[in-house]
Amino acid sequence: MRIYPNAKINIGLSVTERRTDGYHNLETVFYPVGLRDVLELNREEGPKRVCYFENTGIAIDCPEDKNLVVRAYKLLASAYDLPAVRINLFKTIPFGAGLGGGSSDAAYTLKALNEYFELRISEKGLENYASRLGSDCAFFIRNRPAFASGKGDVLEDMALELDEYEIVIVKPDCKVSTAEAYAGISPAKAVFNLRELNLLPLTAWRKQVKNDFETTVFAKYPAIRKVKEELYNRGALYASMTGSGAGVFGIFPKGDVVLDTLQGNIIWRTDRSVK
Ligand SMILES: C[C@@](CO)(OP(=O)(O)O)[C@H](O)COP(=O)(O)OP(=O)(O)OC[C@H]1O[C@@H](n2ccc(N)nc2=O)[C@H](O)[C@@H]1O
Numbered sequence: 216m217r218i219y220p221n222a223k224i225n226i227g228l229s230v231t232e233r234r235t236d237g238y239h240n241l242e243t244v245f246y247p248v249g250l251r252d253v254l255e256l257n258r259e260e261g262p263k264r265v266c267y268f269e270n271t272g273i274a275i276d277c278p279e280d281k282n283l284v285v286r287a288y289k290l291l292a293s294a295y296d297l298p299a300v301r302i303n304l305f306k307t308i309p310f311g312a313g314l315g316g317g318s319s320d321a322a323y324t325l326k327a328l329n330e331y332f333e334l335r336i337s338e339k340g341l342e343n344y345a346s347r348l349g350s351d352c353a354f355f356i357r358n359r360p361a362f363a364s365g366k367g368d369v370l371e372d373m374a375l376e377l378d379e380y381e382i383v384i385v386k387p388d389c390k391v392s393t394a395e396a397y398a399g400i401s402p403a404k405a406v407f408n409l410r411e412l413n414l415l416p417l418t419a420w421r422k423q424v425k426n427d428f429e430t431t432v433f434a435k436y437p438a439i440r441k442v443k444e445e446l447y448n449r450g451a452l453y454a455s456m457t458g459s460g461a462g463v464f465g466i467f468p469k470g471d472v473v474l475d476t477l478q479g480n481i482i483w484r485t486d487r488s489v490k
């Protein structure tokens with residue numbers, strides 16, 4: 216079977232507390248976008264509980280057994296008598312970008328295995344497995360706009376619809392590691408309650424809605440700040456770094472958005488092919 220794990224953007228992100236387990240509590244809104252990887256998964260002859268894995272497209276910077284797709288298979292294989300599978304991941308969502316591509320691959324692998332082998336795991340069950348693989352993995356099980364708290368794994372559906380706008384995602388030529396971004400942060404109470412994001416007109420987001428990672432990440436990677444400024448200069452109603460960066464997105468009124476100077480770094484925009 217073939218599946219298409221999609222990316223997410225974070226609209227606002229507050230890191231509110233350092234936890235005793237080494238993680239942080241946060242508040243954010245996850246919004247799914249149409250930038251996608253391609254994952255081909257098929258049953259394979261041979262010994263059970265083996266995952267033959269191949270990565271094409273963007274080369275992922277970690278060993279195969281650390282790949283979230285392989286980890287997702289192994290997690291389910293520890294609970295179910297799974298036949299061997301062959302998985303090819305054609306990677307197009309850049310990593311180190313705050314787009315959650317690896318987390319999405321993991322969540323979609325769980326969903327695909329559940330369907331392919333008729334495991335009958337509930338949505339809640341899949342979310343529990345997903346949150347063991349990464350803090351923002353659980354979101355990609357339902358894959359609907361959500362307010363998230365806790366480690367990013369406590370999810371509340373949010374009625375938020377951005378179809379009337381054009382979203383542009385830009386990735387400057389740098390990568391930010393999630394752990395590095397968290398290490399630079401001083402947790403503080405959220406200044407705006409993101410649960411109420413959908414009650415605020417989009418034109419007011421610029422003043423009220425912030426991503427806490429921007430301060431330290433922009434200081435280290437000025438190119439990311441420049442992209443955000445450029446998006447505002449080009450007419451974005453709202454622009455922000457997503458997650459821990461380095462990806463930046465702009466939300467524009469639909470129409471002729473001209474982004475000439477950023478062209479080479481645009482990785483996705485609504486309803487248009489890449490670049
Ligand atoms: C920052 C966010 C915002 O949505 O997204 P990305 O920028 O990665 O896409 C997420 O919190 C990233 O979640 P995810 O990428 O799943 O993180 P994990 O693999 O669980 O953790 C990687 C590392 O980040 C730190 N970490 C992560 C999540 C969290 N709530 N607190 C943390 O302190 C920990 O140091 C952890 O070892």
Ligand SMILES: Nc1ncnc2c1ncn2[C@@H]1O[C@H](COP(=O)(O)OP(=O)(O)O)[C@@H](O)[C@H]1O
Nearest residue numbers: 277282283310311312313314315316317318320
């Ligand atoms: N399938 C995968 N796709 C991308 N990265 C993966 C994958 N599996 C493991 N990783 C590891 O996770 C790290 C972060 O991946 P990802 O969640 O895509 O990025 P981001 O933190 O930008 O959202 C990568 O640097 C890589 O080492």
